[in-house]
Every structure is written in C-alpha cells, then in structure tokens.
Amino acid sequence: MDLAYVCEWEKWPKSTHCPSVPLACAWSCRNLVAFTTDLRNDDQDLTRMIHILDTEHPWEVHSISSEHSEAITCLEWDQSGSRLLSADADGQIKCWSMADHLANSWESPVGSLVEGDPIVALSWLHNGVKLALHVEKSGASSFGEKFSRVKFSPSLTLFGGKPMEGWIAVTVSGLVTVSLLKPSGQVLTSTESLCRLRGRVALADIAFTGGGNIVVATADGSSASPVQFYKVCVSVVSEKCRIDTEILPSLFMRCTTDLNRKDKFPAITHLKFLARDMSEQVLLCASSQTSSIVECWSLRKEGLPVNNIFQQISPVVGDKQPMILKWRILSATNDLDRVSAVALPKLPISLTNTDLKVASDTQFYPGLGLALAFHDGSVHIVHRLSLQTMAVFYSSAAPRSVDEPAVKRPRATGPAVHFKAMQLSWTSLALVGIDNHGKVNRVMPVDRHGGGGLRRGPRLSMLRISPSMGHALEVHLALRHLLFLLEYCMVTGYDWWDILLHVQPGMVQSLVEKLHEEYTRQNAALQQVLSTRILAMKASLCKLSPCTVTRVCDYHAKLFLIAVSSTLKSLLRPHLLNTPDKSPGDRLTEICAKITDVDIDKVMINLKTEEFVLDMNTLQALQQLLQWVGDFVLYLLASLPNQGSPLRPGHSFLRDGTSLGMLRELMVVIRIWGLLKPSCLPVYTATSDTQDSMSLLFRLLTKLWICCRDEGPTSEPDEALVDECCLLPSQLLIPSLDWLPVSDGLVSRLQPKQPLRLHFGKAPALLGSATALQLDGLSRAPGQPKIDHLRRLHLGAYPTEECKACTRCGCVTMLKSPNKTTAVKQWEQRWIKNCLCGGLWRRMPLSCP
Numbered sequence: 109m110d111l112a113y114v115c116e117w118e119k120w121p122k123s124t125h126c127p128s129v130p131l132a133c134a135w136s137c138r139n140l141v142a143f144t145t146d147l148r149n150d151d152q153d154l155t156r157m158i159h160i161l162d163t164e165h166p167w168e169v170h171s172i173s174s175e176h177s178e179a180i181t182c183l184e185w186d187q188s189g190s191r192l193l194s195a196d197a198d199g200q201i202k203c204w205s206m207a208d209h210l211a212n213s214w215e216s217p218v219g220s221l222v223e224g225d226p227i228v229a230l231s232w233l234h235n236g237v238k239l240a241l242h243v244e245k246s247g248a249s250s251f252g253e254k255f256s257r258v259k260f261s262p263s264l265t266l267f268g269g270k271p272m273e274g275w276i277a278v279t280v281s282g283l284v285t286v287s288l289l290k291p292s293g294q295v296l297t298s299t300e301s302l303c304r305l306r307g308r309v310a311l312a313d314i315a316f317t318g319g320g321n322i323v324v325a326t327a328d329g330s331s332a333s334p335v336q337f338y339k340v341c342v343s344v345v346s347e348k349c350r351i352d353t354e355i356l357p358s359l360f361m362r363c364t365t366d367l368n369r370k371d372k373f374p375a376i377t378h379l380k381f382l383a384r385d386m387s388e389q390v391l392l393c394a395s396s397q398t399s400s401i402v403e404c405w406s407l408r409k410e411g412l413p414v415n416n417i418f419q420q421i422s423p424v425v426g427d428k429q430p431m432i433l434k435w436r437i438l439s440a441t442n443d444l445d446r447v448s449a450v451a452l453p454k455l456p457i458s459l460t461n462t463d464l465k466v467a468s469d470t471q472f473y474p475g476l477g478l479a480l481a482f483h484d485g486s487v488h489i490v491h492r493l494s495l496q497t498m499a500v501f502y503s504s505a506a507p508r509s510v511d512e513p514a515v516k517r518p519r520a521t522g523p524a525v526h527f528k529a530m531q532l533s534w535t536s537l538a539l540v541g542i543d544n545h546g547k548v549n550r551v552m553p554v555d556r557h558g559g560g561g562l563r564r565g566p567r568l569s570m571l572r573i574s575p576s577m578g579h580a581l582e583v584h585l586a587l588r589h590l591l592f593l594l595e596y597c598m599v600t601g602y603d604w605w606d607i608l609l610h611v612q613p614g615m616v617q618s619l620v621e622k623l624h625e626e627y628t629r630q631n632a633a634l635q636q637v638l639s640t641r642i643l644a645m646k647a648s649l650c651k652l653s654p655c656t657v658t659r660v661c662d663y664h665a666k667l668f669l670i671a672v673s674s675t676l677k678s679l680l681r682p683h684l685l686n687t688p689d690k691s692p693g694d695r696l697t698e699i700c701a702k703i704t705d706v707d708i709d710k711v712m713i714n715l716k717t718e719e720f721v722l723d724m725n726t727l728q729a730l731q732q733l734l735q736w737v738g739d740f741v742l743y744l745l746a747s748l749p750n751q752g753s754p755l756r757p758g759h760s761f762l763r764d765g766t767s768l769g770m771l772r773e774l775m776v777v778i779r780i781w782g783l784l785k786p787s788c789l790p791v792y793t794a795t796s797d798t799q800d801s802m803s804l805l806f807r808l809l810t811k812l813w814i815c816c817r818d819e820g821p822t823s824e825p826d827e828a829l830v831d832e833c834c835l836l837p838s839q840l841l842i843p844s845l846d847w848l849p850v851s852d853g854l855v856s857r858l859q860p861k862q863p864l865r866l867h868f869g870k871a872p873a874l875l876g877s878a879t880a881l882q883l884d885g886l887s888r889a890p891g892q893p894k895i896d897h898l899r900r901l902h903l904g905a906y907p908t909e910e911c912k913a914c915t916r917c918g919c920v921t922m923l924k925s926p927n928k929t930t931a932v933k934q935w936e937q938r939w940i941k942n943c944l945c946g947g948l949w950r951r952m953p954l955s956c957p
Contacts, residue, residue, distance in 0.1 A: 109487065109501035109571050112538070112609060113854065113864040115166040116567040131542050131566065132180050133529035136189035137454075137602040138948055139163045140211060143529065143542045144180045144194075145566050156180050158194055158204070159868075162211055162915045163540075163605055164853040166568065168950065169868045170212040176200060182230035184275075187237065189603075193275055195227035201277060201287065208923070209941045211915055211948040220287040220297045225279040229312035229324070231384065233286075233342070235271040236262035236320075238385055239600060240458035243473055246592040249629045254592070255599050256458075260385065261320035264288065264342050276314060276340070278324055282306035286342050288349055298349035302326065302338045311379040315387035323356065323387035327376045331394045334358040335379065359435040363394055363401050373401055378450045382478070382492055385456070389438075391478070391492075393447050400447040402480065403440040404495055410434050439495045444482065451479040451530045451539060453492065455596075473589070474536040474573055481527040481541060489573060501571060503527075503541075527569070535593045538606035539571040572609045587615060591622050598627075598641050601946075604648070605916075608855045613653035620646050620656070643667050644945035648916065651856050661757035661847035664917065665740065666767060667944045672733055673770050675935050676777055679726070683718040692719040700773045704814055708779050708806040720780045722931075727785040729929040732900040734781070737774045738790025738805070739843040744771075745808050746842045748825065748833040757847050765817040772813055775806050793841035801840060808832055846895050851918035896921050898939055899932075910954065916947030923951070 133143040140162055147155045156176040161169040174180065178197035185192055192204040192214075199222035207213040238260040245253050262271035274288035274296075282303070288296040302309075302324060310329030316322055322340040327333065337356035342349065361376070363369045373394035382389040388407040393400055412430040455475030477489040477498050489499040503525060527541035543566065575589040590607060597604040611619065627635065627642050647663035650656035677693030690698070699714050744758050761767050779802055782789040792801040811829045816822050836842070852871070858864070866872055894903040896911075898921040903909070910923040925936050942948065 109489070109499050109539070109573050111501075111503075111863040112570040112572050112858050113166065113866055114567060114569050115161075115169075115866040115868055117868050118870075131529040132183045132194075133531050133540065133542050134183035134185050134192065135531035135533055135540060136185035136192075137187070137534045137600075138189035138211075139533065139603040139605045140185070140189060140948075141166075141531070141540050141568070142183050142185070142192055143566070143568070144174075144183065146179065156196065158183070158192075160192070160211070160214065161568075161868075162948070162950070163538075163570065164855060164915055165950075166570070166854070167866050167868055167871055168212065170214065172204070172214055174202065174216075176202070178226070181227055182277075184230050184232060186232045187235055193230055193232065195230045195277060197226035199223050199225040199227060199279060201227065201230065201275065203275070203289075209949060210912060210951050212950045218289065218293070218295050220275075220277075220285065220295060222277070222279050222283060222285050222299060225281050225283060227277045228280050228309055229278040229314050231276055231314040233263035233272070233274045233276060233288075233322075234260070234316040234320075234385065235273075236260050236265075238318075238456065240456055241475070241592075241596060242458050243475075243592070246588060249626070251595060251599055251626075251630055251634065255596060258318070258458075260316075260318045263316060263320055263322060264344065266291070272344075276322060276342070278302070278309060278312040278314065278326065280309050282309050282326070284324060284338075284340055284351060284353065286340075286349055286351055288342075288344070296344070296347075296349045298351050300351035300353060302340075302353055303336075303355055311376060313379050313381050313390075315381040315383070316385050317387050318385075323381075325379055325381065325390055327379050327392075329375055331361050331364045331373055331376050334360050335376070335390075335392065357407070357433050357435055359405060361392055361394055362403055362437050362440055369401075372396060373399070378402075378447060380450055380452055382452060383454075383456065389493075391450070391452070393450065395446055398446055400444050400482075401441055402444065402447065402490075402495060404438040404493060405435050406438050407433055407435055438493055441490075441495050444480075445486070446483040447480055448483050448526045448528055449479075449481040449530045449541070451481075451532045453478055453532055453536045454534045455536050474575055477536065477573075479530060479532055479539055481530055483526050485526050487527065487530070487539070487541065487571070499573065503569065525567075532573075533606040534602050535597070535604070535606055537573050537575065537593070538609055539573055541569045541571065543567050543569070575610060583615075587618055587622065590615070591619060591626070594619070594623060594645060595626060598638055598645060601641070603916075603946075604645060605855060608648060608652065609858060611649060611652050613655070616649050616653035616656050620649055623649075640667060640670060640944075641946060643670075644916075647945065648855075651851075658755050658757050659760060662760045664848060664944070665758070665761070666764075668736075669740070669767060669770060671938065671944060672737065673774060675931075675938070676730070676733070676774065678934070679722060679931055680719050680777075683716060692716070696773055696777070697769075700776060701769060701817075701819065704810065706807040706810045708776060708803050711776055712780060715776070715780070717780055720777065721784065722781065723929075724785050726929050726931045727781050727788040729927050729932045730781075731788045733935070734778050734788060735790045736900050737771065737778065738792070738802075739845065741771055741775065741805050741809055742792070742836070742840060743843060743845055745805060745812070745833050746836045748812065749830055757845075762812070763816050763822075765813060765822075768809065768813040769817060772806070772809055775802065775809065778802070779806075795839055799839065804839070808836075846897070849897055849914070849918035849920055851916075853916070853918070894920060898936070898944070899926075901926070907954070911952045912949040913952050914943035914945060914947040915950050917943060917945045919943050919945070919947075920952065 131144055135141050140160055142158060142160045145157045147157055156174045158172045158174045159169050174194060176196040180194055180196050182195040190206055195201045202216040202219040204214045204216050207215045238258040240256050240258050242254055248254055264272040266272050272288055276286045278284055282301060283299050284302055285299040290296055308328050309326045311327045313325050324338045324340055325335060327335045336358045339354040339356055341352040363373050373396050375395055377395040378393035380391045381387060382391060390405050393402045409431045412432050453475050457475040476492055478492045480488045480490060485503045487501045488497050490497050525543050527543050530539060530541040532539050575586055590610060593607050594604055643663045643666055647660045650659045680692035682692055703711050703714055705711055744761050747756060747758050748762060750756055794801055812825060815825050893905045894907055896903055897919045911920050912923050913920050
C-alpha cells in the first residue's frame with residue numbers, strides 16, 4: 109500500500125472543532141465519498157455536516173448542513189451510488205438524492221423517525237441483484253463465465269416482481285424499523301422489537317439472505333454477553349408494513365471462553381458481516397484500552413446426533429438426519445494494537461470452497477482482504493477468512509522509495525494519527541481513511557474566538573492497495589488482475605477510477621488491446637450494450653500514457669458520433685402506418701452499405717425520402733450537430749495524407765470502416781434535409797462559389813470507406829485519393845476542432861506515486877505530467893472561449909449561463925436548454941444523468957473576467 113493523496117481543511121479555530129464525535133464514512137460505486145463532521149459556531153451550537161466529494165476532484169467538496177439534531181451515526185449509499193442515507197443519535201433517518209442529477213447538489217425529500225432512539229445500524233433493502241466474480245475463471249472468454257448472476261430474492265417486491273425500495277435500521281433499544289418508498293413518493297414506516305425481552309444494543313449490523321429475509325446481528329458491547337442474531341421478514345399487508353422477527357443461534361466470542369484471556373478484552377468494539385449479502389459469516393473485534401483481538405465466525409448446518417435408542421426405533425438414513433445451525437469459529441488473530449476502524453471488501457468474489465487452504469492460494473487478490481486501522485497509525489489488510497496479514501501501511505512513516513516494502517518502514521516516535529473511519533472502494537484497490545486528530549498550530553496561541561490556537565479539521569487520506577497485495581507477480585499476472593476488474597466495471601456499470609490508480613504508462617497499450625480482444629469475444633447483443641462503455645474505458649486508460657494520449661481524442665469523437673447517429677436516425681419515421689420489419693434508420697444503414705456509388709444523389713434515389721421529412725424548426729435546431737458532422741468529415745479527409753502519423757488526432761478513424769460508414773450515412777441524411785431546409789446544412793468556406801462541397805466530401809469519404817469497410821477486403825487508399833485530399837485545404841477552409849474538454853482531474857498526475865497534499869475548497873496548482881501537458885495541447889486553455897460540448901454552441905470565455913461539467917472527462921454543457929424543440933429535448937435527455945463517457949455531472953461556478 110502507498111499514499112496517493114491527502115486532502116485536509118484549512119486550519120480551524122479550536123472552538124469550532126469537535127474531535128470527540130465519532131466519524132461516519134461511506135464510498136459509493138460511482139466513487140463518491142461521503143463523511144461527517146460537527147462544527148460549533150460562536151453560540152456554541154453544533155451543526156452536523158455531511159461532506160460529499162468525487163475522488164477525482166477531492167478539493168471540490170460539497171458540504172451539506174444536514175439538520176440532524178444529534179451526532180450522525182450511519183451513512184449508507186444505495187446500489188446505484190446516487191442516493192445516500194444518514195441516521196443520527198436521535199432516531200432520525202434522511203434520504204439524500206442528487207438535485208438535477210448533480211454530484212455537488214443534494215436534497216433530502218423523504219426520511220423517517222424513531223424519536224429519541226439512536227440508530228446503530230442502517231442499510232438499504234436488497235434489490236435482488238447479486239453478481240458473483242469467479243477469480244479462477246478470469247481467463248475464460250465469456251463474461252457470463254467470469255461474472256455469473258446469483259439467484260437472490262429482493263427483500264420485498266411490488267406487483268410483477270419488481271423490488272421495492274426502502275431501508276431498514278436498528279436502534280439502541282432493540283427496535284428494528286423499516287421504511288418503504290412507495291411509487292407514489294410516500295414513505296411507509298413500521299417499527300417492531302427484535303425480541304420480546306428488549307435490551308441495550310450497542311453494536312449491530314444487517315445482512316440479507318438469498319430467500320429475501322434479513323439477518324440482524326446485535327451486541328450490547330460487553331464481550332461477556334452473547335452476540336445475538338435475528339431473522340427479520342418484511343411484508344406489506346393491507347397497505348401496511350409488517351415486520352416478523354425470529355431468534356437465530358447466538359455465539360460467545362472465543363476470547364471470553366479462554367481462561368487466560370477471559371477478562372483481557374472486556375468490550376466488543378466492532379461487529380460486521382463480511383458482506384451485505386453474506387449473512388453466514390461475521391467479523392467480531394473485542395478490545396481493551398490498549399489492545400484488540402479479531403475473530404471470524406461462520407454459520408454452518410450440522411447434523412444432530414441421534415441417541416442409539418431412537419436409532420433402533422426409527423433409523424435415520426441419508427437426508428432424514430435432523431440438522432441444526434451452529435456458529436463455528438474460522439480464525440482468530442493474536443493480540444493486536446487497539447483497532448480504531450474496520451473496512452470490509454465490496455467485491456463479491458465467489459469461492460467455490462471456503463476451506464482456508466483453498467482461500468490462502470488466492471490470498472493475493474485484493475477482494476479477499478479487509479482493512480483494520482489501529483491506534484498506532486497503521487492499516488493492515490488481512491485475509492477475510494484466515495485473518496492473515498497481507499499488507500501493512502504506516503501513516504506516520506517518512507516517505508519511502510517505490511521499491512521499499514511497506515512492511516519494513518519504521519514507525520514514528522510521536523503520537524500517531526489514526527483513522528476513525530475508513531472504507532474500501534468497490535474493487536478493493538483503494539482505501540479512504542478519515543481522521544480528526546489534526547495538529548494544533550502553536551504559533552498562534554490565542555485566536556479571536558478565544559479558542560486557544562488553530563487546529564486542522566478532519567483529514568482525508570487516499571491509499572492505493574496493490575493488486576498483488578505485496579506478492580511478487582509477473583507483469584502479465586498484474587495485467588490480468590487489472591483487466592479482470594475493468595471487465596467487472598464494464599459489466600456492472602461501476603466507476604473504474606480506483607483501477608486507474610494502478611495503471612502505469614507502460615501498461616496502457618497492453619490493457620487497451622486485451623480489453624478490446626475480450627470485448628470482441630462476446631456475443632453481438634452484449635457488444636452492443638457495452639459499446640459506449642468500452643470506448644469511455646479506453647479513453648480514460650489512454651490518458652495515462654504520452655504514447656496513447658491522442659487516441660483519447662478519437663474515442664471521445666467516436667462516442668459523440670455514435671450518439672449523434674442514433675439520435676438523428678431515431679427522428680426518421682415510416683411513411684405508412686403498417687410499419688415494416690425494419691425501421692427507416694436500419695434501412696438507411698442497409699442501403700448505404702449495399703450501394704457503393706460515390707455520387708451522393710444516386711444513393712438518395714434508392715431511399716424513401718418521405719421518411720426523412722421533419723418539421724422546419726426541428727431541422728434548424730439540429731444545425732449545430734449537423735455542422736459538427738460536416739466539419740469532422742472535412743477534417744478527417746484533410747488529414748488522410750498524414751495518416752502515417754499515429755500522434756495526429758483522428759488517425760484511428762481513417763481505418764475504421766464502421767465509423768466511416770456511419771459518417772457516410774449521416775452525410776446522406778444531411779443532404780436530404782438540406783433540400784427541405786437549406787439553412788440547416790453545414791456551412792463551408794470554399795474558394796469557389798460554384799463548388800458542391802457536400803458532393804465532393806461524400807465522394808472522397810466513399811472512396812476511403814471502400815478501402816476499409818467490413819464487407820470487402822481492406823486495402824490502402826490509392827494515390828489518386830490521397831492527391832485529392834491534399835488539394836482539400838486549397839478548396840475548403842479546414843476547421844479547427846475542439847477535441848477534448850479541459851480536465852483538471854488527479855488520476856493522470858498520480859502516476860509517479862508521490863503523494864499530493866491538497867486542501868478542501870482550494871483548487872490545486874497541479875504540476876502537469878507529460879501526459880497532462882499533451883492533453884492540454886489538444887483542448888482549450890482555461891482562459892480561452894468555452895464551448896458547449898454536447899450542443900456544439902460557443903459560450904464565450906466567461907459564460908453567463910449556468911453550466912455543468914463531467915467529473916471524469918471535463919465535458920461542459922449548459923444546465924438549462926436554450927432550445928425548446930422536441931428533437932433537441934430528446935438529444936439533451938440522453939445526458940440528463942450522465943455524460944457521454946458515463947461520468948457524473950457537477951455544477952460549475954460562474955467564472956468572472
């Protein structure tokens with residue numbers, strides 16, 4: 109493990125800092141991190157704050173005044189990573205969602221309340237979706253073999269089997285409360301006691317079973333008391349939520365039954381199921397003031413022995429033997445330093461055998477490790493079953509070289525800063541830790557509030573966790589691990605930022621090639637579903653290497669081209685009501701692929717032009733998109749004589765028959781629409797007034813497409829075509845394209861493995877790497893006029909309209925649409941939630957001259 113970056117607040121007055129309040133932290137599948145702090149104002153009133161940040165731009169933290177009256181005890185993201193639950197010590201639960209689908213704008217429209225009863229555990233109800241990763245099949249060709257869908261029932265279903273959304277919480281007095289979100293927007297809440305004899309619940313956790321039931325584990329905080337387990341069933345009867353509970357087998361920690369350790373660890377400090385959908389395995393930690401011990405337990409079915417007398421009366425044969433559920437300890441650690449926080453893996457790795465010997469063979473895999481933070485400032489990654497140490501990180505150690513093993517690092521002599529809360533990413537390749545023990549600035553002994561100095565607020569540390577877990581792996585094995593996790597993110601739709609932390613420039617080319625190879629092995633239907641996601645993944649990988657940086661431009665352009673093509677084709681409508689088997693868009697593709705004529709008007713004759721008739725206002729509203737298509741075709745053809753240089757943007761399009769065919773189809777559509785509305789045509793600056801620019805470009809484009817189309821044999825462009833393309837700059841003004849938005853993210857600047865020191869609320873003046881500098885050369889500088897990358901509208905150097913930007917690629921577009929036509933709304937609705945690359949949107953502040 110090594111430190112990627114640290115982000116901290118500017119120094120706070122000590123009077124506003126509350127270090128004693130426990131911190132809560134959560135990490136979503138979209139790589140959004142949420143954590144809590146408490147602030148005290150001049151009147152000594154506390155404000156409970158929730159901070160949400162994107163890991164690529166941690167300084168752009170969005171702080172929410174949560175309006176919780178007591179300390180926030182739990183934070184929990186939903187499966188989509190777009191909603192967040194927060195619960196406090198007064199029994200209040202709030203559900204936060206993105207306002208206008210912006211990652212830095214949040215609102216809480218709904219919630220629930222168990223008045224005066226602190227919440228100790230919180231979880232969203234299970235939606236029935238569970239995917240298993242088969243590490244042993246990582247070399248298989250089909251994604252269906254590597255990632256299999258596990259039969260898992262939702263906690264509650266609506267009519268038709270659709271999972272019902274909601275959450276479940278456990279209170280300190282032993283109550284379980286369930287809130288259901290009805291389709292109408294109303295919240296249906298019910299509360300029930302876990303058992304008849306209610307007792308204090310200091311710790312609790314929630315897990316789900318494949319049958320749709322819920323398992324709750326509770327402890328009163330004393331290691332001398334049993335850890336209790338309950339089965340909870342939720343149903344809706346007569347429009348009311350009903351909760352049924354049942355007691356399950358309990359357990360005593362092994363350390364309390366050992367006479368030599370009976371009183372050594374008096375308190376249970378951590379209680380966690382190993383996974384939300386794995387109710388058969390639980391992790392327990394018991395602690396004293398200075399030390400801790402961790403135990404892993406498993407629930408198993410065991411045969412109940414039958415007395416010989418009853419055997420003689422009624423012999424028990426085969427499956428008729430009575431079975432009971434019993435907790436068995438899997439493993440336990442030796443005495444450790446006091447544990448301050450625990451983080452569990454979210455990667456659903458499937459082990460065909462839970463035997464420890466089999467598990468240890470794959471112990472280098474990150475998804476099999478859980479993280480333990482200690483009061484001495486160290487973080488240990490231990491195997492989730494055997495609890496053997498796999499990697500160690502010391503937060504207080506001095507900087508070290510990359511080759512030096514982390515285990516050999518010396519510990520600092522001063523008081524250590526330790527994590528009070530931490531979370532693993534969804535691929536277990538990164539870990540975020542939050543501490544609130546910032547150093548006091550003793551240079552200023554008294555501040556104006558009388559606080560007696562300044563103190564740094566909570567600090568966020570981002571750690572990389574190596575895929576090899578400290579083991580010496582060959583390069584091809586390390587690549588296979590990263591490739592496997594990239595495929596997992598491609599299938600699930602999760603963000604892959606944490607994987608990029610481990611990609612070195614020398615790996616990029618191999619990863620892109622292998623990713624494309626694995627993609628082409630899938631069936632046609634799956635390829636179509638994943639077509640845009642793999643382009644976005646390739647673009648993010650190519651940003652990390654100076655050798656592949658210009659290919660980022662091509663991938664972004666291809667994403668935009670696919671989106672424009674599908675949108676424009678969807679506007680075509682059949683002329684007759686009895687719709688044929690193929691849509692007008694499909695027939696357009698078929699005819700353009702069959703007819704190889706270089707004359708655009710001869711291709712038009714074979715089409716039913718009545719299917720292309722649109723409203724005049726609609727055609728005019730689409731002019732900016734049509735202009736981009738025309739400019740892009742002109743740029744590609746003008747760059748054909750330089751095709752030998754792969755460092756030139758657009759190089760990959762010159763040999764991509766599919767993309768060239770797509771451009772050819774769009775040129776035909778634009779030609780037909782130009783007959784209806786000439787002002788919607790792309791505008792070219794030509795040296796001759798009589799020149800038909802569209803016909804010229806279509807003829808050259810068709811010749812280039814014939815050389816590399818999928819149906820026929822590929823060949824090099826002939827000299828006559830190259831010569832004609834050489835003459836284009838003397839016939840038409842070649843446009844300058846905005847290849848890339850400005851991206852100020854961190855991931856391309858973290859490759860040297862030198863940790864960055866950042867501050868919340870203050871954008872860093874990052875030293876650009878060679879890759880970043882090359883990218884900046886292909887995009888507009890911050891002071892230059894900006895462009896709406898989705899609408900292709902010029903916004904000026906300092907836009908007056910509110911804009912939003914992508915958290916990944918930096919794509920900028922206006923928040924509100926300047927056009928009200930249906931076609932433009934259809935185009936904009938495609939990007940209401942996510943960018944072209946799949947990244948989330950964030951609101952941009954208005955820039956001033």
